[in-house]
Amino acid sequence: MNQTLLGALCLSLAAGIWGGMFVASKYVLDYIPPFSLMVIRYLIGCTVLFAILRWSRIPRPAKTRSDWLLLGWIGFIGYLVTISFQFIGVDLADAHTASLLTATTPVFLVLFARIILKEAITVQKLVALLLASAGVVIVIEWNAGMGAYLLGSLILVMAAISWALLSVYVKRASAKFSSVEITAYGIFFGMLLTIPFAGWELQATGLAVPNIMVFSGVLYLGIVSTAGGFFLWNKGMQLMEAGVGSLFYFFQPLAGAVLDWLLLGEALTIHFFLGFLLIMAGIAVMTLGVPAKLVSSWYRGQGKD
Structure with a gap:
């Protein structure tokens, strides 16, 4: 399979998995508090990934002190800071606001990719970001009341910034390590930092006795959302430019809306379909190079005249 197509598939699947993660999380969080749930899902996720590393033939290069610092930084910024800010932000605002503000991640990712990885910010990327961002706003149906959650909104923007940083540093780490190893160690360090x-x-809240549904939800969050979702995202970022791959984050609110329709019976409005078309147009612009091709065709036409 073409590397770009494989990367696009991995990133789309990751965003789709996370779009549905909120359904499971909403139920499980009634029984297990947020940080405790993070530790449990990280423990399950890194156990699965380390088992894959142990029994596969994936190369595991020797690590220097700077390598360990990089992997620890990925665990801190991605799996402690980002997820914590998301929990706090949703608590202070609401899930609707969270969906919109965390979807700004690709904008910050393109900027950080320019600063840290020296990736160019092209007209093509800007057009794609504008189209997809407009699509997300339409899908989630922006309303003026969101401004009332100022502190929560600021924290959610910080979550978007920290996830963008994670993605850029994952791209840097992928020059030496496999996606499985990066994800396994990142989750492991994130778990250690979350335990306190x-x-x-x-001590403050205690832990409710879980039932079979809670147990199933925890397994889904640990294996599918954590091990699977984080691995697919990191693998996709390894295969594509960070700025290009960032566009696929916009699939998350789309997947969430579809699953709400399937599982919770919520209606899909005209806003969803209009937003979907704009997001797909943005991804088409980025992956197919529409602006570049139009400009090239225009110049060839001018030459013939």
């Missing part, structure tokens, strides 16, 4: 918060949380 979970301990404090459990």
Whole structure:
């Protein structure tokens, strides 16, 4: 399979998985508090990934001190800071606002890819970002009342920024390490850093006895959303330019809307379909190079005249 297509598939699947993650999380969080749930899902996720590393023939290069620092930074910024900010932001605002503001991640990702990875910011990327961003706003149906959640909104923007940083540093780490190893160690360090918060949380709130549905939800979050979703995202970022791959993050609110329709019976309005078309147009512009081809054709036409 073409590398770009494989990367697009991985990123689309990851965003789709996370779009549906909120359905499982909403149920499980009634029984298990947020930081404790993070530790449990990280433990399951990194166990699965380390088992794959142990029993596969994936190369595992020797690590220098700077390599360990990079992997630890990925765990801190991506799997502690980002997820914590998302939990706090949703608590102070609402899920609707969270969906919109965390979908700004690709904008920050393109900027950080320019600063850290020296990727060019082209007209093609800007046009694609504008189209897809407009699509997300339409899907989620922006309303003026969101401004009331100022602190929560600011924290959610910080979550978007930190996830963009994670994606850029994953791209840098992928020059030496496999996506499985990056994800496994990132989740492992994220788990270690989250344990103190979970301990404090459990002292304050305690832990309810889980039933079979909660147990199933935790397994889904640990294996599918954590091990599977994070691996697919990191693999996709390895295969594509960070700025190009960022566009596929916009699939997350689309997947969430479809699953709400399938599982919760919520209606899909005209806003969803209009937003879907704009997001797909943005991805087409980025992956097919529409502006560049139009400009090239125009110049060839001018030459003939």
